[in-house]
Amino acid sequence: MDKKAKVLDAALKLFVEFGFHNTPTSKIAKEAGISSGTLFYFFPTKDELVVALYLDIKSKLGCEITESISQETSFKEILKKYYTTTLDWAKEHRDEFKFMEQFNSSPYLKKIAEDEIQKYVKPLKELLQNAIDEGVLKNMDLEILFTLISGHTFSINQYLIISEPQESKREQIISETFDLLWQMISA
Amino acid sequence: MDKKAKVLDAALKLFVEFGFHNTPTSKIAKEAGISSGTLFYFFPTKDELVVALYLDIKSKLGCEITESISQETSFKEILKKYYTTTLDWAKEHRDEFKFMEQFNSSPYLKKIAEDEIQKYVKPLKELLQNAIDEGVLKNMDLEILFTLISGHTFSINQYLIISEPQESKREQIISETFDLLWQMISA
């Protein structure tokens, strides 16, 4: 594991526990097992470290989803895979999700270009538009549809994190809440 | 307007723009038109100011909702009022909502007692439990139901804030998305 990755790892852990600004770079460096100056060799400023961490996590989640939905064919199955993969990833990467949440509702978000965000969102939006055109989904504003799906996924994720159900119960919840979502958006 | 309120006002404005930790207490005091020492006369520490601001906002929103739903009788109308009041309040109190969002996904949240949070949530949960018992809503886990409604409201709010529709369009969106929500949760 290279040192840059170790810095990102340490930063993630500490940011989630203490917040961005309550985590000094010196502490991150210590946790990563490097000297305080080396951190600035990899990341010129603390802000750039925060942004780099966010983009790193976003792209990892993006890859995972892209890969997992590639095996499905029907739109409903693709969407369900989207849903389950996101929730499973969030379970296995709790800190990453918590960090993204914190970042998304912080003034840092402004530091990221709009198209950088859209990059990860575009594939799903295209899928949704197709499904609307083919009459699979209700004919509604694409942005609203996207918002509803994201919001649903996000909130069920919050619930799963807090309630920590057994694996079988968890699968049941995911399946049932997907059906509810589908009922709401399908034509 | 008393000085304590002015501090809360100034803090809200600056926190939303720069984040908690990028807003020095000196700047808050200046914005509020008081000396830097006076801030600590009202709030012993900066953290206590942050928490006090959060609780202040929560209680104001809580009052508004409680009052507005008191005129409705049927469960569906009460829930719709809950929904519209929340969205309207968020529109008129953008900074407040943004702040709550930031706070909710920050490590500050841990500083608030669980029952302090539940206080604002309990009335709605009781309403929902009644509606389930009476067969108005699908028989599902109360926490999941609550999560779904909050998540739906929250995400439509995000959409409304970003897209800034005309008033008539806005009303249409609120009405239609409530119908979608209702379709998903009603028996």
Added chain:
DNA sequence: TCATAAACTGACTAATCAGTCAGTAAAGGT
């Protein structure tokens, strides 16, 4: 009217922290 308390001031301090820099160690090429 005056004493007492409450509200308020702003210069000050001790601590913290992002980022620098002069220099060392390691890697890679020729």
Added chain:
DNA sequence: ACCTTTACTGACTGATTAGTCAGTTTATGA
């Protein structure tokens, strides 16, 4: 072997900031 570049170190600094405190002003009530 030798040179060049890249990776890395950690003591240091200038700037910033939460919180203090000795003292001033304003309100209150007897």
